[in-house]
Amino acid sequence: MTDFAQSVKQQADIVKIVEGYIRLRKAGATNYSGLCPFHKEKSPSFSVHAVRQFFHCFGCGVSGDVFTFVGKIENVTFPEAVRIVAQKCGIPLPKQEFSSPEHAAEARLRGQLLDLHETAAAWFEEQLRGPEGATAREYLAGRGLTPEGIKRFRIGYSPDSFNALRDRLSGMADPETLRASGLFSQKEQGDGTQGHIYDRFRKRVMFPIANEGGRVIAFTARALETGEKAGAKYINSPETPLYTKGQVLFNLDKAKSVIRQAGFALLVEGQMDCISVFLRGIQNVIATSGTAFTEQQVAILRRHTSNLVVNFDPDAAGANAAEKSIALLTEEGFSIRLVTLDGGLDPDRFIRERGVEAYTAAIRNARPQADYLIERARQQFPGAGAEQKVKAMNFLLPHIRRMPEKLAREQFAADAAQKLGIDSAVLREELRQAALKRRDHVETRAAALTEVERVLLRALAVIDPNDERARRLAADAITKQTAWFEHLAAFQALQALAGRQSRDPMEAVEDDAQRALLAEALLGETRPPSEAEVHGAVQEAEERWIGSQLRQLRADIAEAERRGDFAELAVLTQKKLELDRELRRLHNRRPPEKD
Numbered sequence: 001m002t003d004f005a006q007s008v009k010q011q012a013d014i015v016k017i018v019e020g021y022i023r024l025r026k027a028g029a030t031n032y033s034g035l036c037p038f039h040k041e042k043s044p045s046f047s048v049h050a051v052r053q054f055f056h057c058f059g060c061g062v063s064g065d066v067f068t069f070v071g072k073i074e075n076v077t078f079p080e081a082v083r084i085v086a087q088k089c090g091i092p093l094p095k096q097e098f099s100s101p102e103h104a105a106e107a108r109l110r111g112q113l114l115d116l117h118e119t120a121a122a123w124f125e126e127q128l129r130g131p132e133g134a135t136a137r138e139y140l141a142g143r144g145l146t147p148e149g150i151k152r153f154r155i156g157y158s159p160d161s162f163n164a165l166r167d168r169l170s171g172m173a174d175p176e177t178l179r180a181s182g183l184f185s186q187k188e189q190g191d192g193t194q195g196h197i198y199d200r201f202r203k204r205v206m207f208p209i210a211n212e213g214g215r216v217i218a219f220t221a222r223a224l225e226t227g228e229k230a231g232a233k234y235i236n237s238p239e240t241p242l243y244t245k246g247q248v249l250f251n252l253d254k255a256k257s258v259i260r261q262a263g264f265a266l267l268v269e270g271q272m273d274c275i276s277v278f279l280r281g282i283q284n285v286i287a288t289s290g291t292a293f294t295e296q297q298v299a300i301l302r303r304h305t306s307n308l309v310v311n312f313d314p315d316a317a318g319a320n321a322a323e324k325s326i327a328l329l330t331e332e333g334f335s336i337r338l339v340t341l342d343g344g345l346d347p348d349r350f351i352r353e354r355g356v357e358a359y360t361a362a363i364r365n366a367r368p369q370a371d372y373l374i375e376r377a378r379q380q381f382p383g384a385g386a387e388q389k390v391k392a393m394n395f396l397l398p399h400i401r402r403m404p405e406k407l408a409r410e411q412f413a414a415d416a417a418q419k420l421g422i423d424s425a426v427l428r429e430e431l432r433q434a435a436l437k438r439r440d441h442v443e444t445r446a447a448a449l450t451e452v453e454r455v456l457l458r459a460l461a462v463i464d465p466n467d468e469r470a471r472r473l474a475a476d477a478i479t480k481q482t483a484w485f486e487h488l489a490a491f492q493a494l495q496a497l498a499g500r501q502s503r504d505p506m507e508a509v510e511d512d513a514q515r516a517l518l519a520e521a522l523l524g525e526t527r528p529p530s531e532a533e534v535h536g537a538v539q540e541a542e543e544r545w546i547g548s549q550l551r552q553l554r555a556d557i558a559e560a561e562r563r564g565d566f567a568e569l570a571v572l573t574q575k576k577l578e579l580d581r582e583l584r585r586l587h588n589r590r591p592p593e594k595d
């Protein structure tokens with residue numbers, strides 16, 4: 001680790017950094033816990049140690065320091081993780097911090113692209129305020145947007161020009177970087193080489209898309225005119241090094257803290273719906289931008305909540321998107337309720353026509369997904385005929401099977417049978433089977449550590465010089481009587497810690513699996529072990545070692561007897577006597593058991 005990384009690590013608080021991504025609850029004097037962002041789970045097995053500044057998941061076994069966490073969750077390299085943490089803590093970056101030229105180039109490109117997007121967003125805003133933006137301003141006013149709302153979402157306008165934005169940005173970056181930004185299009189030449197670039201967005205209302213940190217990384221552009229000449233109603237930035245479509249939830253940057261407070265997120269289809277709802281005070285709202293949910297989006301959202309109220313458009317496309325999203329989210333253990341608005345209105349129009357109170361009431365009355373799906377089944381396959389009932393059931397069965405909890409599945413199946421009027425024993429049995437099918441997965445691994453290992457690991461990891469004697473006792477035993485400890489699962493970690501130079505024990509253990517064992521031991525700690533406890537643990541390790549030697553000897557003795565090798569037998573028997581005596585000695589020395 002570089003000096004800079006070391007100093008960032010000392011200044012950063014892992015609890016604060018992790019809380020920027022997932023919800024944490026205080027779980028002990030020094031621990032916080034939450035749902036692991038790296039595997040699916042419903043009860044928290046992810047812990048953060050506030051004093052020792054590391055995280056560990058008892059479910060999937062990942063562990064590490066603040067950089068490991070950021071690296072994993074942002075999917076970036078170590079230098080990039082250091083940079084992100086430094087930025088979050090407001091620590092200025094040194095000029096030379098990137099280890100490899102590729103990292104440096106990658107980070108430089110991302111930095112430049114962010115700058116270009118920032119400048120473009122500001123420039124679009126300026127254009128909207130200017131004379132050319134009159135029609136766009138009218139359109140936005142017509143949709144009920146105030147100047148404050150426009151400013152809040154940084155809505156802008158791209159003028160009817162092929163080179164206005166290009167001229168604005170061309171001084172900021174080379175042509176390659178401008179191409180990579182996604183803000184421009186280009187014509188391919190007759191000879192296959194790339195032609196000049198020109199403005200991608202023209203005569204459109206510009207909605208910036210921000211990352212979770214609130215920085216603009218892409219745009220959605222809505223045409224002001226209709227007809228062939230105007231092109232598609234909406235166009236989006238293409239994928240770029242900054243922007244991957246399925247990995248962004250629109251408005252999450254503004255909504256995330258409110259989502260955590262409210263305990264749920266409101267999911268709408270379009271950006272306009274999202275903006276409209278947000279500006280009227282319902283701020284825990286996010287949008288998927290017209291697509292069904294992706295797994296990455298689920299993973300992002302899970303960090304903030306697992307309760308979702310879905311309000312998609314009531315048209316067929318909206319219902320389909322809702323069903324697809326429900327399917328994925330259900331599988332991922334989300335609890336989902338659905339809003340259906342009166343009069344077939346979308347959220348934007350509903351809230352403008354009926355007011356925010358009516359909308360809030362609609363959210364409060366959102367139906368559980370089972371009710372919603374049963375209703376959908378009845379709408380799609382109306383009538384009391386047997387054939388219709390079978391079709392309705394076939395629509396519902398996959399949804400039932402996806403639910404992770406057995407009780408919920410049984411309830412769903414029972415409701416479906418009742419509401420669809422299914423009286424056939426065969427169909428009822430089918431429903432019952434669907435409810436039985438999915439097995440709830442076990443989420444927490446059994447602890448891999450014995451008490452001996454726990455005590456020794458904790459003794460070796462002490463930071464306080466007052467506990468130095470206990471530490472030295474453990475370290476000496478492990479260094480001098482290595483054989484006693486070799487069979488322990490955490491042997492490598494024990495050995496690394498016994499000889500550790502660095503102050504942070506988590507850094508002394510390099511192997512991931514071994515570090516996970518150490519994390520497991522340290523997370524459960526309340527106080528450092530006493531000398532007597534360490535002594536007891538060492539003794540127990542010795543006893544176990546003797547026990548395993550004795551088992552081996554007995555097998556060897558039996559083998560020597562079988563062969564009739566009496567010389568060998570005499571040697572082995574003598575050894576066994578010595579070990580028996582040693583074991584008795586250990587037992588006698590031991591203080592009487594307390595319970």
Ligand SMILES: [Zn+2]
Nearest residue numbers: 036039057060
């Ligand atoms: Zn995990």
